[in-house]
Amino acid sequence: RAWRLAPAAVAAVLLAGGAALRAIDWSAPAGEPIRVQLLQGNVPQNLKFADGGMALSEEAYLPLLANAAQADLVVMPESVLPLPLSHLPDPTLQALADVPRRGAALIFGIFIEEPRGHYYNSAVGLAPGGTSQRYSKRHLVPFGEFIPWGFRWFVDLMQMPIGDQPRGAPYQGPLDLA
Numbered sequence: 001r002a003w004r005l006a007p008a009a010v011a012a013v014l015l016a017g018g019a020a021l022r023a024i025d026w027s028a029p030a031g032e033p034i035r036v037q038l039l040q041g042n043v044p045q046n047l048k049f050a051d052g053g054m055a056l057s058e059e060a061y062l063p064l065l066a067n068a069a070q071a072d073l074v075v076m077p078e079s080v081l082p083l084p085l086s087h088l089p090d091p092t093l094q095a096l097a098d099v100p101r102r103g104a105a106l107i108f109g110i111f112i113e114e115p116r117g118h119y120y121n122s123a124v125g126l127a128p129g130g131t132s133q134r135y136s137k138r139h140l141v142p143f144g145e146f147i148p149w150g151f152r153w154f155v156d157l158m159q160m161p162i163g164d165q166p167r168g169a170p171y172q173g174p175l176d177l178a
Contacts, residue, residue, distance in 0.1 A: 034178045037071035037104075039064040041080070053082045058092060065095045071104045073178035078109030084119060085110050100126045105177035111165075112136065119165050121145055125175040133175045136168025 041060025047053055061080060068074045081088060088096075099106040105127045112122045112134065120136040127133070140146040143154075147164045
């Protein structure tokens, strides 16, 4: 005969187990603490990919990048700019490159077109000294980043930009920043 626990007993065991596991140190700091600056431009999602979205993103983020100071690592959001990295205007590329020149590492999310017509949702890291690194997203969001089987008609009807992206490589080393 199968042994059965009442739902209240299961809940009590789970809570007690969780409380016991809180006492375990699961990680330990390594090295000195770093100063991190998070930039959030507050560009509405429904406007970011519309006509004029790039101008809105530049208005929001270029001043924040210019004033990013006193940090070891500057972090910007996923898909912060609505164009692939290779399509960005020179002033925007310059603003991104200026952060590591001032001594802070920078990480930002952007689309990478590679090869032509294939877009990866990637995190790009720029370290002081000119080193650039990339991590391309593996776990993609249905309809936003990949099209589930049988739904191509829906995406075509909605005219979604960059709606079917390949996954990043199974193993990508961690970004070495700050």
